[in-house]
Structure formats: C-alpha cells, structure tokens
Amino acid sequence: MTKAFVVGHPIKHSRSPLIHGYWLKQYGLDGSYERTDVAPVDFGEFLKSFRSLGFAGGNVTIPHKEAAFLGVERRTAQAERVGAVNTLWIEDGVLWGDNTDVPGFMAHLDASLGTGWERDVDTALVLGAGGAARAVVAGLQDRPLKRIVVANRTLSKAEDLVRDLGSDGSVRLEARAWETIPQVLPQARLIVNTTSLGMAGQPPLDLDLARAPHDAIVADIVYVPLQTPFLAAAAARGLRTVDGLGMLLHQAVPGFRRWFGVTPEVTPALRALILADIEGHR
Structure with missing residues (x-):
C-alpha cells in the first residue's frame, strides 16, 4: 500500500486528506494519505526519516515550505524559481521537491x-x-x-x-x-x-x-x-x-500522480465535497 502525507504545524485544518482520500476511493487505489504535525525544530529530522516510516512522499504546508526547499536533494525548475517546496517524492533513492502551487x-x-x-x-x-x-x-x-x-x-x-x-x-x-x-x-x-x-x-x-x-x-x-x-x-x-478553492484542488493533482500513479480529475463532485466541509466547519 502506498502511503503519503501532508506535513505542517498546525495541520488539523488541512483539507488535503479529504481531497486525496476522495481520489483514492474514486480510482479504487490501495493507498493512504494522512496528516502529520511536525514542529519546525523537528522538520529536518522528519525529512530524513519519512522514508523509513513507509511514506512515498507528501505535501508540505505552512510553515515548512522554505525549509523543505533547503532540505531536499533535488528540485524542479519551478521550485527553484519560487524558492519553496510543497510536494515531496522519492525517485531512484533521491528526495525531490516541487512547487505545484504554480x-x-x-x-x-x-x-x-x-x-x-x-x-x-x-x-x-x-x-x-x-x-x-x-x-x-x-x-x-x-x-x-x-x-x-x-x-x-x-x-x-x-x-x-x-x-x-x-x-x-x-x-x-x-x-x-x-x-x-x-x-x-x-x-x-x-x-x-x-x-x-x-x-x-x-x-x-x-x-x-x-x-x-x-x-x-x-x-x-x-x-x-x-x-x-x-x-x-x-x-x-x-x-x-x-x-481560491480551485487552486487548492488543482495543486494536489501532480503529487497524487507522483505517489499513486494516476492523474486525478478535479471534478464538480470533489469541489462540492470540499465546499460542504468548509460550510460544516463554520
């Protein structure tokens, strides 16, 4: 089973698990996507250790995007341009970082x-x-x-x-x-x-x-x-x-493709799911 994460501090507000969980179910994939709360002081160690925990990669959110930029071994051209990383994956044993907000x-x-x-x-x-x-x-x-x-x-x-x-x-x-x-x-x-x-x-x-x-x-x-x-x-x-909701949904697509091997669609049903969650937490 492929495992992915979203890491931040705090992280309980993140709707990324809802997005990726919807896609995993939609495409019938055997995988998981979970929240991981890591304080800034521990983030460097987390980058070194997440592979040993069985994760294929994950998303990075506030306040770790700049630290992730500095901590990865290789970066895409768009991550280099922006100076921040929000998506991590392992390729041929190398830790890569991308910025899918672009x-x-x-x-x-x-x-x-x-x-x-x-x-x-x-x-x-x-x-x-x-x-x-x-x-x-x-x-x-x-x-x-x-x-x-x-x-x-x-x-x-x-x-x-x-x-x-x-x-x-x-x-x-x-x-x-x-x-x-x-x-x-x-x-x-x-x-x-x-x-x-x-x-x-x-x-x-x-x-x-x-x-x-x-x-x-x-x-x-x-x-x-x-x-x-x-x-x-x-x-x-x-x-x-x-x-602003579409940016959140579309930035999730490249990471899902990297970890789970399927290019997911941003559909009205997914948008409605996230909107309902936002409304429910007012």
Missing part, C-alpha cells in the same frame, strides 16, 4: 476562464509578495503577458520578489508600493489577491475597484470564505471573478 493556480485560471483568456491581458496586478505571490507570478511569467506588477505594503519584499524571479525579456516585472495601486488599476486586466486579507478572521482587503477596466478579471487565493469581500465587490461591478 501549475495549480494556472490550471484553475484556465478551467475557470477558458483557454486563451490571457490574450486580453497585457498587465497583471499581484497583491502581496509572500510565497503564494511568488507561485502566482512564476505561473503568469509563462503566459503571453507584457507586464506583471507586484504591490506590497512592505516595498522591499516586492523588490526581493522581482529580483529573485527576474524579467525574462518578454514579461516586464515591476515592484510597487501599496499606495500606488490606484495608478496601476486602470491597466490591470488581471488582479490577484495573494494576501490573507479577506480570509475568515482577517480584515477585508480594502481596495476600490472603480478604476479597474470594465473587463478585468479578479482572482483571490483565499477560499474561506469562498466569496471574499474582495470578490463580492468585483462581482458587484460586473467583473469576472475566480475564487
């Missing part, structure tokens, strides 16, 4: 908006400069955009992101102070919130979308609540919106 976010955009949506987007505005922002920017850099603007309350963090990910010549990457967002909004046809603002228990994202283009797309990586105040404000203006 394809997870992009797959959700494509599924929500249809292929080719980016043809109408010259400028993307990314709010925040943490690990999630790095994954979002890395994904957007692979699309035919002209400009990605990263706005953050601490400008130096946005500047670090721009320096680390760089501009590849076709997509210009810019760091901006938070207070300059109103100047960028009129050109931003994709606006992505990667901060925790709007999450249950957090203050809302206070951003006036009046200056945004009438055909802008507004995305939020927060999925509790599913419709954040930011997305509600965008919908009230008639803008297209993309919620």
Whole structure:
C-alpha cells in the first residue's frame, strides 16, 4: 500500500486528506494519505526519516515550505524559481521537491476562464509578495503577458520578489508600493489577491475597484470564505471573478500522480465535497 502525507504545524485544518482520500476511493487505489504535525525544530529530522516510516512522499504546508526547499536533494525548475517546496517524492533513492502551487493556480485560471483568456491581458496586478505571490507570478511569467506588477505594503519584499524571479525579456516585472495601486488599476486586466486579507478572521482587503477596466478579471487565493469581500465587490461591478478553492484542488493533482500513479480529475463532485466541509466547519 502506498502511503503519503501532508506535513505542517498546525495541520488539523488541512483539507488535503479529504481531497486525496476522495481520489483514492474514486480510482479504487490501495493507498493512504494522512496528516502529520511536525514542529519546525523537528522538520529536518522528519525529512530524513519519512522514508523509513513507509511514506512515498507528501505535501508540505505552512510553515515548512522554505525549509523543505533547503532540505531536499533535488528540485524542479519551478521550485527553484519560487524558492519553496510543497510536494515531496522519492525517485531512484533521491528526495525531490516541487512547487505545484504554480501549475495549480494556472490550471484553475484556465478551467475557470477558458483557454486563451490571457490574450486580453497585457498587465497583471499581484497583491502581496509572500510565497503564494511568488507561485502566482512564476505561473503568469509563462503566459503571453507584457507586464506583471507586484504591490506590497512592505516595498522591499516586492523588490526581493522581482529580483529573485527576474524579467525574462518578454514579461516586464515591476515592484510597487501599496499606495500606488490606484495608478496601476486602470491597466490591470488581471488582479490577484495573494494576501490573507479577506480570509475568515482577517480584515477585508480594502481596495476600490472603480478604476479597474470594465473587463478585468479578479482572482483571490483565499477560499474561506469562498466569496471574499474582495470578490463580492468585483462581482458587484460586473467583473469576472475566480475564487481560491480551485487552486487548492488543482495543486494536489501532480503529487497524487507522483505517489499513486494516476492523474486525478478535479471534478464538480470533489469541489462540492470540499465546499460542504468548509460550510460544516463554520
């Protein structure tokens, strides 16, 4: 039986076991996926020992993604770009790390908006400069955009992101102070919130979308609540919106394929299952 895990601290809130458990049952596979709570001080030892516990690999969540990046033996190109690892597996005895938030976010955009949506987007505005922002920017850099603007309350963090990910010549990457967002909004046809603002228990994202283009797309990586105040404000203006749940579901696909040998589908039934769980824990 193949065993996989999600490791974090704390970990009881993770819905990854529900996602992977659904797929294991759906495809009739003999496997397991379990939560593992590991304190930061013990994470290095966990990386060395999980193979001896019978695990084929697993997911890494807060606060271990940067430590996993440093602790693996090999990394994929997208993990290198983002500077964080959220998926682990063993290949020919070597511990590998990947960052599936990158394809997870992009797959959700494509599924929500249809292929080719980016043809109408010259400028993307990314709010925040943490690990999630790095994954979002890395994904957007692979699309035919002209400009990605990263706005953050601490400008130096946005500047670090721009320096680390760089501009590849076709997509210009810019760091901006938070207070300059109103100047960028009129050109931003994709606006992505990667901060925790709007999450249950957090203050809302206070951003006036009046200056945004009438055909802008507004995305939020927060999925509790599913419709954040930011997305509600965008919908009230008639803008297209993309919620945060799909990123969680789509980022899980590559890991499941690595560990269990089947490429699972993100279906309406899976989405409904996770939504019901979110509603049940309010």
